Amino acid sequence: MELTATTTIRKPAPQVYAFWRDLENLPTFMAHLEQVRTTGERTSHWTADAPFGKDVGWDAEILEEVPGEKIAWRSTGNADVPNAGTVRFVPAPDGVSTEVHVVLVYDIPGGTIGKAVAKYFGEEPHQQLDDDLRRLKQVLETGEVVRSDGAPWGKRARKEFPQRPAQPLSDAELAKGADA
Amino acid sequence: MKANTWAGRNKVEVRDVPDPKILNNRDAIVRITSTAICGSDLHLVDGYVPTMQDGDVLGHEFMGEVTEVGSGVDQARLRVGDRVVVPFPIACGACAACAAELYSCCENTNPNAGIAEKMFGHPVAGIFGYSHLTGGFAGGQAQYARVPFADVGPLKIESDLTDEQVLFLSDILPTGYMGAEMCDIQPTDVVAVWGAGPVGQFAMDSARVLGAAKVIAIDKEPYRLQMAEQAGHTPVNFDEVDVRSRLLELTGGRGPDKCIDAVGMEATHGSAHIAAYDRVKQAVRSETDRPHALRQAIMSCRSGGVVSVIGVYGGLLDKFPAGAWMNRSLTLRTGQCHVQRYMKPLLERIERGEIDPTRIITHTLPLNEAEHGFEMFKNKQDNCEKVVLKP
Incomplete structure (x- = not known):
């Protein structure tokens, strides 16, 4: 399965590149990631969030990096869901922003994990990546993922639809947090 | 705290809900001193805006005192104790739309942007108390509200103007003003405004402030037309006269130079069969909006004129007079108001006495009586024009 998405962020390319190149930042906006841990200059270990399939982790390596312009990576070893990605940073015509x-x-396998992944992406798999990039834009332009009362848990927003009502959270809900 | 909530179609209910807390660093909590019922709240209550949920706190026109600020709020711009009017669109101040002062199209403040995008092609900003399509933010018909990006939107009131004088800077005064501003008004212009509700009244006042030669008010409620007439505008009652003929008469056959639709998706109509046609289509959801005022504005406007739309539309409409629009060189301009753009200049106009926003207030009720307020406003009982609620 190949997914593509694009957004424009009102920050210069070197800044957007630097944020992405620190792979440990990816879980702040990518819904399916629980954690990315850097293990070497070009290597890292990625852990998926529960909805993607419990206890799914894999190693990854950066294949290509052109500062300010491009990063390409792929999973290595026996990843449960072999995957690869490329991100390009292109100066926008306004002279300020970055595309x-x-x-x-x-590479979605058969079996339980394959089913969990397929279920996670649902009928509109690209929507997930679109939402990821919207959150990347929020983080870079405003400092954090925007929360509402209806969608209080940031990157879980889409999974929560229909949402909790647009009324303030109780102390109990706040204490339980995103795990509620 | 007490809050007025959506409880299903045609039903609002004041309920006890939790007090709001800071969720994002740049949030503030505002203790609300005055709030209002807006005509667009009726679209929600009448069930014409999708993605409402039982328990949603309503209200997007409110003001009050800042009681708490998040750690990321710029203290030079907003502090605890400040008295503020809160604009209804939530804007981040950092994206390309905000940089272009298109605050109601803010690219970052709608957590449900993916849904809005499906409906509108591109997403729109978050709005307080205005469905989950615009973010699922709790509204301001309540004792307290959480205000995101509190150092971007809210306008500090540092003079001793009353709540009633400044409350409408949150929405309807800027909305009416933007409707007139989009008309690019010239001193020779006759401006016709469809709808003499609160937004229409402010569009009329704004058209006059911007120098229009004559302003015409079109409605069917005698008390609303009388209110417009008392403010110096020329009333046209569409229940009593044929609007197009009357407008031709008032303009020497030219038609109004500029036309403002301050009605939107739930227009009523003097002609029963056309009204019935739209009502049925809307009821079976094959047309989401009843666009009668817009059609009439387009047909009435002089060739080369501007039709400015500030009445709210939600989705799709039928029988749009594209031929008149195209062949007669009409310009159609519209937008949810970019409130933040207008708050300061309009506050100055209020301070100078050029606009008196209090003239439209007919009812002031405690928040507890919100349900009664909605009923009066919706059914135009007791000459209701604008309800202010006191939490």
Whole structure:
């Protein structure tokens, strides 16, 4: 499965590139990621969030990096869901912003994990990546993922539809947080 | 706290809900001193805006005192104790739309942008108390509200103007003003405004402030037309006269130079069969909007004129007079109001006495009586024009 998405962020390309190149930032906006841990200059270990399939982790390596312009990576070893990605950073015509163009490729296997992944992406798999990039834009332009009362848990927003009502959260809901 | 909530189609209910808390660093909590019922709240209550949920706190016109600010709020711009009017669109101040002062199209403040995008092609900003399509933010018909990006939108009131004088800077005064501004008004212009509700009244006042030669008010409620007439505008009652003929008469056959639709998706109509046609289509959801005022504005406007739309439309409409629009060189301009753009200049106009926003207030009720307020406003009982609620 190949997913593509693009957004424009009102920040210069070197800044957007630097944020993405620190791979540990990816889980702040990519819904399916629980954690990315850097293990070497070009290597890292990625852990998926529960909806993607419990306890799914894989190693990844950066294949190509052109500062300010492009990063390409792929999973290595026996990843449960072999995957690869490329992101390009292109200066926008306004002279201020950066176009972010992403391509993700998943080699979805059969079996339980394959089913969990397929279920996670649902009928509109690209919507997930579109939402990821919207959050990347929020983080870079405003500092954090925007929360509403109806969608209080940031990157879980789409999974929560129909949402909780647009009324303030109780202390109990706040204490339980995103795990509620 | 107490809050007025959506409880299903045609039903609002004041309920006890939790007090709001800071969720994002740049949030503030505002203790609300005055709030209002807007005509667009009726679209929600009448069930014509999708993605409402039982328990949603309503209200997008409110003001009050800042009681708490998040750690990321720029203290030079907003502090605890400040008295503020809160604009209805939530804007981040950092995206390309905000940089272009298109605040109601902010690219970052709608957590449900993916849904809005499906409906509108591109997403729109978050709005307080205005469905999950615009973010699922709790509204301001309540004792307290959480205000995101509190150092971007809210306008500090540092003079001793009353709540009633400044409350409508949150929405309807800027909305009416933008409707007139989009008309690019010239001193020779006759401006016709469809709808003499609160937004229409402010569009009329704004057209006059911007120098129009004559302003015409079109409605069917005698008390609303009388209110417009008292403010110096020329009333036309579409229940009593044929609007197009009357407008031709008032303009020497030219038609109004500029036309403002301050009605939107739930227009009523003097002609029963056309009204019935739209009502049926809307009821079976094959047309989401009843666009009668817009059609009439387009047909009435002089060739080369401007039709400015500030009445709310939600989706699709039928029988749009594209031929008149195209062949007669009409310009159609519209937008949810970019409130933040207008708050300061309009506050100055209020301070100078050029606009008196209080003239439209007919009812002031405690928040507890919100349901009664909605009923009066919706059914135009007791000459209701604008309801202010006191939490």
